[in-house]
Amino acid sequence: MVFEIDNVELYFNKKTILNGVYLKAQTNTITGILGRNGCGKSCLLSIIFGSLSSKYALIRINNKPITKALYLTNQVAYLPQFYFTPNQININKLFKLYKVSWKDFEAKFPEFKTYKSKTINYLSGGERRVIEIYLILNTPSNLVLLDEPFSNISPIYIEKIKQIIKRVNKTKAIVLTDHSYNEVIDIADQIYLLKNGCTKLINHIKELESYNYLSFGTL
Numbered sequence: 574m575v576f577e578i579d580n581v582e583l584y585f586n587k588k589t590i591l592n593g594v595y596l597k598a599q600t601n602t603i604t605g606i607l608g609r610n611g612c613g614k615s616c617l618l619s620i621i622f623g624s625l626s627s628k629y630a631l632i633r634i635n636n637k638p639i640t641k642a643l644y645l646t647n648q649v650a651y652l653p654q655f656y657f658t659p660n661q662i663n664i665n666k667l668f669k670l671y672k673v674s675w676k677d678f679e680a681k682f683p684e685f686k687t688y689k690s691k692t693i694n695y696l697s698g699g700e701r702r703v704i705e706i707y708l709i710l711n712t713p714s715n716l717v718l719l720d721e722p723f724s725n726i727s728p729i730y731i732e733k734i735k736q737i738i739k740r741v742n743k744t745k746a747i748v749l750t751d752h753s754y755n756e757v758i759d760i761a762d763q764i765y766l767l768k769n770g771c772t773k774l775i776n777h778i779k780e781l782e783s784y785n786y787l788s789f790g791t792l
């Protein structure tokens with residue numbers, strides 16, 4: 574699938590957050606969004622998902638305009654920045670609810686074996702996040718939006734999640750954003766920098782310095 578969003582305009586209390594954003598994502602291409610705190614990355618993902626209304630946004634899938642909220646079309650799965658699972662839900666039940674195989678998950682993350690019968694709030698914050706990311710990546714959809722999938726996750730799990738993202742991307746378009754820019758740069762096939770309300774397609778990593786997102790000492 575080819576997903577495009579164009580001409581996004583978002584204002585809060587007369588403050589311009591997004592103004593003229595364009596973004597394209599497609600199957601077999603991992604799309605990364607980088608940008609400073611508060612530049613509008615989460616808002617953009619919410620607008621794509623359909624849970625946040627903007628003054629204007631034009632969405633096309635395979636060149637056809639989509640007029641209703643994307644989440645109503647079953648095309649999209651969205652990992653928000655904060656936990657979305659209810660605290661008291663049993664983990665086995667959660668996997669059943671999402672129709673995702675616990676057995677496959679356990680094979681990839683054997684450390685979680687004893688958690689099957691626990692409630693989700695029994696887990697550490699990072700462990701809970703691993704489960705949430707896994708569920709979202711394995712939910713039927715054509716487009717996956719991941720808001721900070723690498724935050725608070727230990728390196729060994731980040732590597733496993735990156736492998737799953739790459740596998741899933743063979744059949745789904747993936748858009749992700751994270752402040753772990755090294756991970757984003759490593760996994761993304763194309764990167765947009767969100768700055769001053771607009772997206773800029775990054776052709777060379779050095780541009781991230783000229784746009785004042787990174788200083789070379791940190792690369």
Ligand SMILES: Nc1ncnc2c1ncn2[C@@H]1O[C@H](COP(=O)(O)OP(=O)(O)OP(=O)(O)O)[C@@H](O)[C@H]1O
Binds near residue numbers: 585
């Ligand atoms: N409901 C809201 N009402 C008013 N302002 C909001 C609202 N939601 C977000 N904003 C503002 O919109 C701007 C963009 O927020 P957003 O959460 O998209 O940033 P972000 O790039 O994801 O930041 P971070 O990397 O820190 O998570 C911020 O200045 C924020 O204060």
